Amino acid sequence: MAPPKQLFFITGNKNKLAESKAILGDVVDLQCQAIDLVEIQGTIEEISLDKCRRAADAVKGPVLVEDTCLCFNALKELPGPYMYGKSFQYEESEAVGTQGLNDLLAGFPDKSAQAVCTFAYCEGPGHEPIIFQGRTDGKIVPPRGPTNFGWDPIFEYEGKTYAEMEKVEKNKISHRFRALEKLKAWLQEA
Template sequence: MPLTELNFITGNKNKLSEVKAILGDIVPLQSQSLDLTEIQGTIEEISKDKCRRAAAIDLEVGGPVLTEDTCLCFNALKELPGPYIKWFLQALGHEGLNNMLLAYEDKSAQAVCTFAYCEGPGNEPLIFEGRTTGKIVPARGPTNFGWDPIFEYEGETYAEMDKAKKNSLSHRGKALIKLKEWLQSQI
């Protein structure tokens, strides 16, 4: 059965904008903000649990749900802060995240995005992951979207890139391309 509408569970307008830019022509996308407590665990465990719980909630719009989890993994710290980046960024800010790597020569990092899709309550979520390797640098560019100002890919931070370029190479863009291909195969 063709997908007529997809509920993206997010309150983040920047994420919504990026998702609409990549998926908007495939399926009508609705957005709903839900306060979902995140479990501790691996990237996949957190993503699947979040999606299962979102699908189980009686949504106003109804239908299949899409959740997203973003990680920033410092290679020198064995992939920390990873899925806990939101809390690290809130507590430490951009400068504090940089300071975590002061004692290490290795400033490389991986930006990881995991989308989980679930048709509804009781269904097993499908996972679509994208990774981009870059490095952590002092903040450059606008500071209105998470840790974008400190993640550099080939000489530019995500914050310095125009949106189309970022969408074409970012962790989120890579995950969304996989999701988009899957959605197209379901039509």
């Protein structure tokens, strides 16, 4: 199969789109398309595969979907794939907020966590999606840095929160970078 020259990235999040374009560079023409997709409950992988199939059916062509999770080791990887559900909204104006996410671990000595990004690619309706996943180990800390991109202010990697990092620095170590590097290598080999 020849790699696609253009991919529809199904997201309404401009920050995710900008990071993804910066990391993928000119390997593929990434076009944004916002589609409200139903998300099933399940594992990170099950959710990503199902969402990708639905997106490919809706677009009738090659698509890329992304699911980002924050997994607290003390809570057996919760909130995980439910990070963006109504119970664990990360936005400051919503249910829990970044300070609330930090507070979830107040009674636990283990503050370690994993940032997980799963991209799923499908060449079109009827095709089986392929998963590319990246994980970054870190820890949960009280919010530090700008609050303009999800839970970046509470996820610390080697002494800095994602929010405290310059975009270029974050894009070299993040969970999204690790997943997109796998996708990029696959696209270049295909």
